[in-house]
Amino acid sequence: GQQVMQIPQYQHVQEGEDFTTYCNSSTTLSNIQWYKQRPGGHPVFLIQLVKSGEVKKQKRLTFQFGEAKKNSSLHITATQTTDVGTYFCAGPVDSNYQLIWGAGTKLIIKP
Amino acid sequence: DGGITQSPKYLFRKEGQNVTLSCEQNLNHDAMYWYRQDPGQGLRLIYYSQIVNDFQKGDIAEGYSVSREKKESFPLTVTSAQKNPTAFYLCASSMGTGPYEQYFGPGTRLTVT
Numbered sequence: 559g560q561q562v563m564q565i566p567q568y569q570h571v572q573e574g575e576d577f578t579t580y581c582n583s584s585t586t587l588s589n590i591q592w593y594k595q596r597p598g599g600h601p602v603f604l605i606q607l608v609k610s611g612e613v614k615k616q617k618r619l620t621f622q623f624g625e626a627k628k629n630s631s632l633h634i635t636a637t638q639t640t641d642v643g644t645y646f647c648a649g650p651v652d653s654n655y656q657l658i659w660g661a662g663t664k665l666i667i668k669p
Numbered sequence: 670d671g672g673i674t675q676s677p678k679y680l681f682r683k684e685g686q687n688v689t690l691s692c693e694q695n696l697n698h699d700a701m702y703w704y705r706q707d708p709g710q711g712l713r714l715i716y717y718s719q720i721v722n723d724f725q726k727g728d729i730a731e732g733y734s735v736s737r738e739k740k741e742s743f744p745l746t747v748t749s750a751q752k753n754p755t756a757f758y759l760c761a762s763s764m765g766t767g768p769y770e771q772y773f774g775p776g777t778r779l780t781v782t
Contacts, residue, residue: 559778567709600759601712603770646711653684656727659711 560585560651562661570640576621577634579663581647588621588650590630596643600615604632604645642667672696673774675760677721680779682754690745690777692726692760702761702771712759718743719766747779754781 561584571577581590589608593601605614607623607630614621618635634641644664648657673694683686694701700719704712714727718737732751737743743762747754759776763769 562711564711591770599728600773600776601771606768606770608768628737648712650768655768657712657771659713660711661711669684 560658562647562649562660564647564661564663567661568641568666570666570668571637573639574636577641577665579636579647581630581632581634581660583628583649584628588627590627590647590649592621592632593646593648594643595646595662599643602647605667611636625657637665637667639667641665672678673760673762673772675758675774675777677777678775680777684778684781685748685749686781687748688754688779688781690747690758690760690779692743692745692774693741694743694760694762694772694774695741696762696772698762699740699742699765700763701737702763702767703727703733703735703743703745704759704761706757706759706776715745715758717772718751747781 563582565580591606592604595601610627611625612623620647624659645664647660651655651658660667676691681683702717703715713729715733716735718724721740724735724737734746757778758774760774761771763771
């Protein structure tokens with residue numbers, strides 16, 4: 559069946575360093591969504607990418623959708639403590655737009 | 670305030686008991702979803718409903734049941750047939766089926782011993 563793989567599972571960074579998570583689908587996606595889940599919280603929608611090669615920015619966050627619409631990335635510049643959490647990508651699995659989720663990348667700030 | 674509420678936040682049950690998790694939304698959304706989250710894993714879809722009085726099985730529906738008698742409400746019952754019920758359960762809603770963002774409730778953490 560369709561899979562969405564997300565790497566790495568964890569990333570430890572010093573505050574101020576950059577962070578990147580990658581998402582790869584086994585099939586072409588019509589769109590991809592990114593969510594953030596703070597520790598003990600629930601997922602919160604960040605952004606949706608629809609077009610091939612699309613790049614969107616939200617302050618220090620940059621989201622990219624690959625040309626083949628099978629991969630995506632989220633890059634955070636100069637991480638802050640408020641960025642701590644798990645970042646998930648999710649893409650529709652069928653025409654009903656039911657989402658299949660990556661396993662998430664946990665951003666950990668080193669003390 | 671508009672949003673999704675889930676209750677209770679924590680729930681403890683003994684094996685062999687059925688338990689019902691509540692989910693209510695006042696966003697006027699047509700679609701509602703139940704997900705299960707286990708440590709280190711992504712969200713897995715249990716059931717979803719696109720409209721009142723209709724619902725569909727997700728990837729891991731076995732041992733669960735739902736109802737959608739009102740647009741605002743989508744309760745999930747975890748039955749005794751569910752072999753590993755201890756998990757974090759998240760309810761979500763969206764405007765409809767389509768490329769819409771999903772809004773999540775705060776979740777219910779169920780522990781079965």
